[in-house]
Amino acid sequence: xxxxxxxxxxxxxxxxxxxxxxxxxxxxxxxxxxxxxxxxxxxxxxxxxxxxxxxxxxxxxxxxxxxxxxxxxxxxxxxxxxxxxxxxxxxxxxxxxxxxxxxxxxxxxxxxxxx
Numbered sequence: 001x002x003x004x005x006x007x008x009x010x011x012x013x014x015x016x017x018x019x020x021x022x023x024x025x026x027x028x029x030x031x032x033x034x035x036x037x038x039x040x041x042x043x044x045x046x047x048x049x050x051x052x053x054x055x056x057x058x059x060x061x062x063x064x065x066x067x068x069x070x071x072x073x074x075x076x077x078x079x080x081x082x083x084x085x086x087x088x089x090x091x092x093x094x095x096x097x098x099x100x101x102x103x104x105x106x107x108x109x110x111x112x113x114x115x
Contacts, residue, residue, distance in 0.1 A: 003085070003086060004084065005083070005084045006082065006083055006084075007081050007082070012083075015082065025039075056080040056081075057080065057081040058077055058078045058079065058081050058091070059077070059078045059081055059089055059091070059096065060075070060076070060077045060078070061075070061102065062074065062075055062076075063075075063076050063096070067094070078091040078093075078096065079091045079092035079093045085098075
């Protein structure tokens with residue numbers, strides 16, 4: 001069996017369960033339904049809140065044949081990384097085939113961030 005790592009320290013079952021719950025909730029919200037009393041019963045309260053960003057596991061490298069950025073080689077930072085195999089990676093949006101080892105790190109202004 002091939003070795004697969006799951007960044008973030010959670011087990012695959014925990015990640016799958018959390019993502020299934022998120023998809024279920026997003027579908028309900030998209031349909032115009034508000035969270036139920038049961039959804040909010042044990043929810044923590046957040047006071048003095050504001051929007052922010054947090055760092056998530058991702059990959060950076062030179063991508064080619066990207067369905068959004070095109071077929072030419074381009075430095076990019078992937079969306080959140082969920083699973084990493086010996087020759088592939090699964091991010092939030094797609095699989096990547098992993099090829100050569102990393103070279104020098106590009107300057108930030110050369111990296112395209114994807115969401």
